[in-house]
Amino acid sequence: MYGNFTIKETPVILGIESSCDETAAAVIRGGKLLSSVIISSAEEQAKYGGVVPEIASRVHTDAVDGAVLRAVKEAGITLKDLDAVAVTYGAGLLGALLVGLSFAKSLAYSLNIPLIAVNHIRGHLAAAYLCDGNLKPPYVTLLASGGHTAILHTKSYTEFEVLGSTCDDAAGEAFDKVARILGLPYPGGPNVQRLAESGKAEITLPQALVRNSGKMQFSYSGLKTAVMNFCHNSAQRGEKFNPADVAASFQVSALEPLVKKTVGCAVRLGVNTVTAGGGVAANEYLRTRLSDECAKADLKLILPEKKYCTDNAAMIAAEGLIQYRAGNFAALDINAAAQIALQ
Ligand code: KG4
Ligand code: ZN
Numbered sequence: 001m002y003g004n005f006t007i008k009e010t011p012v013i014l015g016i017e018s019s020c021d022e023t024a025a026a027v028i029r030g031g032k033l034l035s036s037v038i039i040s041s042a043e044e045q046a047k048y049g050g051v052v053p054e055i056a057s058r059v060h061t062d063a064v065d066g067a068v069l070r071a072v073k074e075a076g077i078t079l080k081d082l083d084a085v086a087v088t089y090g091a092g093l094l095g096a097l098l099v100g101l102s103f104a105k106s107l108a109y110s111l112n113i114p115l116i117a118v119n120h121i122r123g124h125l126a127a128a129y130l131c132d133g134n135l136k137p138p139y140v141t142l143l144a145s146g147g148h149t150a151i152l153h154t155k156s157y158t159e160f161e162v163l164g165s166t167c168d169d170a171a172g173e174a175f176d177k178v179a180r181i182l183g184l185p186y187p188g189g190p191n192v193q194r195l196a197e198s199g200k201a202e203i204t205l206p207q208a209l210v211r212n213s214g215k216m217q218f219s220y221s222g223l224k225t226a227v228m229n230f231c232h233n234s235a236q237r238g239e240k241f242n243p244a245d246v247a248a249s250f251q252v253s254a255l256e257p258l259v260k261k262t263v264g265c266a267v268r269l270g271v272n273t274v275t276a277g278g279g280v281a282a283n284e285y286l287r288t289r290l291s292d293e294c295a296k297a298d299l300k301l302i303l304p305e306k307k308y309c310t311d312n313a314a315m316i317a318a319e320g321l322i323q324y325r326a327g328n329f330a331a332l333d334i335n336a337a338a339q340i341a342l343q
Contacts, residue, residue, distance in 0.1 A: 002332065005114050011083035011324055012075075014107070015317025016068065018100030019092025019120050020146070021051050023063035024313035027075035027082075028321060031133045034075035036314040038307070039063040046186045050176070053093045060099035068103070071313070079111060086116040086320020088123065089330070090337030091147060097336035105332050116320045117330035119340050120311075121148055125160070126319035127304040127312075128275035135273065135302055140266040142258055142290070145278030146172035149218055150342060151262050153269060157322045162343050163265050164216025171208070171254055171280045174220035178227050178250050182243045192247045193283050199244030201252040203230060209257035216261060223253055255286045263293045275302040277315075282306040 010030040017024040026036040041059035045051050072079055087104035090097060101117075108115035124143055129135055140163070141152045149172075150165035169177070172189055179188025184195065205226045210217035227250050234241045266274050274294050280286060287303055294301040308314055323329075 002109055002112060005329070007324075007327070008083050011321065012077060012081050013084045013086055013116075013317045013320045013324060014068065014071065014082050015118075015313040015315070015320055016064070016085065016087040016100045016104050017120075017123070017311055017313040017316045018060045018064065018096050019088045019090070020096060020311055021045050021056050021059070022311040023060045023067050023100070024311065025067040025071035026313035026317045027071050027077065028314070028317040031129060031318070031321065033130055033314050033317070034077070035071045036307075036312060037067045037071045037074065038312055039067050042187055049180065049186050051093070053095055056093055057095035057099055060096055064099055064103045068107070079107075082111060082113055084108075084114045084116055084320060084324050086118050086316050086323065088120045088316055089117040089334060090340045091120055092338065094336055094338045097338075101334070101336050109332060114324065114329040115332065115334070116323045116328065117334050118316045118319045118323065121340070121342065123315040123319045124277035125152065125154065125275070126322060127277045127308040127315040128302045129318045130308050130314055131304040132302045135275070138269075138271050139273035139275055139302070140262060140269065140271050142262040142274070142276045142281065143278050144171040144258060144276070144280035144286075146170060146176065148278065148342065149220070149258070151216065151258075151265050153265070153271070158326055160343070164218065164261060165342065166218040166220060167210060169220035169224065171218075171220060171258065172278065174208070174224050174254055175280065177224050178247070181228050181231055182246060189279060189283065192251065193285065195244050196247035196251045196285065199242060199246070199248030201245070201248040203245055203249035205230070205249050205253040207257050208254050209261075218257060220254065223250065251283070251285050255283065255289065259286065259289045259293050262290070263297050263299065266299050267297055273300045273302060277304060277309060279310040281309040
């Protein structure tokens with residue numbers, strides 16, 4: 001009979017992530033990360049210029065057991081030492097999520113340990129705890145990934161308020177689109193960043209910020225269109241432009257509003273710590289600008305290592321620990337969710 005769990009002070013938790021093109025598994029004991037394995041299908045996906053859901057699901061199916069067994073081995077434990085299995089149940093590609101979720105359910109059932117269903121976005125927030133084990137709410141987080149862009153006020157380990165968010169595309173999505181416009185291969189974000197490093201941010205583009213809307217809102221669709229128009233119009237006029245300058249100018253317009261507003265929110269709320277998460281938080285320009293502005297405002301910045309900003313299972317295990325301590329266990333009939341509202 002499944003159930004009747006003993007809650008431990010320092011649980012060993014396995015995290016599993018399969019929401020997009022990374023099959024990942026990780027183990028933590030208490031807040032200490034013991035192992036983190038990531039198997040990416042990005043190279044396979046690059047042939048098609050983006051993530052093909054069918055391919056993602058197939059790669060997860062091939063990779064999930066190997067990733068889990070490696071994570072357990074590298075943690076220096078056996079499956080029997082696990083106290084809970086935390087898994088991403090959403091948001092993401094449905095077929096991809098189902099692979100990790102089904103695997104996690106079977107494992108939790110067979111070991112008779114709790115299943116913890118993790119919201120991927122909360123996982124991105126929890127990556128900050130991997131970076132600083134002493135981090136405690138309240139703090140302000142800049143969350144910028146391929147699906148979300150928001151500034152959040154984390155009030156307790158389990159509660160956050162959305163202070164502002166994008167009203168259209170996410171920042172990561174815009175990076176991926178601009179990469180395509182500039183003829184850069186998938187994954188777009190890191191390639192735009194690399195190109196931008198040799199460019200000058202001298203092209204006038206709109207800032208990714210909606211002004212005078214009454215609430216704090218970001219917008220990336222206008223910026224993306226402006227980049228597209230600039231490239232097309234220049235080509236039509238037979239004017240040469242340097243793609244590196246476009247990348248650098250885009251990066252500034254896309255990221256400056258996020259930096260300024262994040263720091264502004266922390267100052268306004270009187271919160272002394274800022275964290276960041278999501279794939280775009282791996283961007284070097286963003287990281288440098290955030291640390292400069294946080295230093296100026298005398299704010300402590302907790303910036304997870306880049307490998308814990310992009311999709312990984314360590315962050316899922318970290319959020320799993322929070323949910324474990326709150327006693328939030330999932331039933332074995334829980335389904336995957338392609339979308340979960342930010343709040
Ligand atoms: O968090 P993530 O790995 O997956 C989602 O949950 O969406 O974020 C992926 C997004 C992609 O859009 C990718 O282009 C972007 O993060 N990204 C970056 C960088 N690395 C990844 N964007 C800008 N600069 C980077 N270095
Ligand atoms: Zn993600």
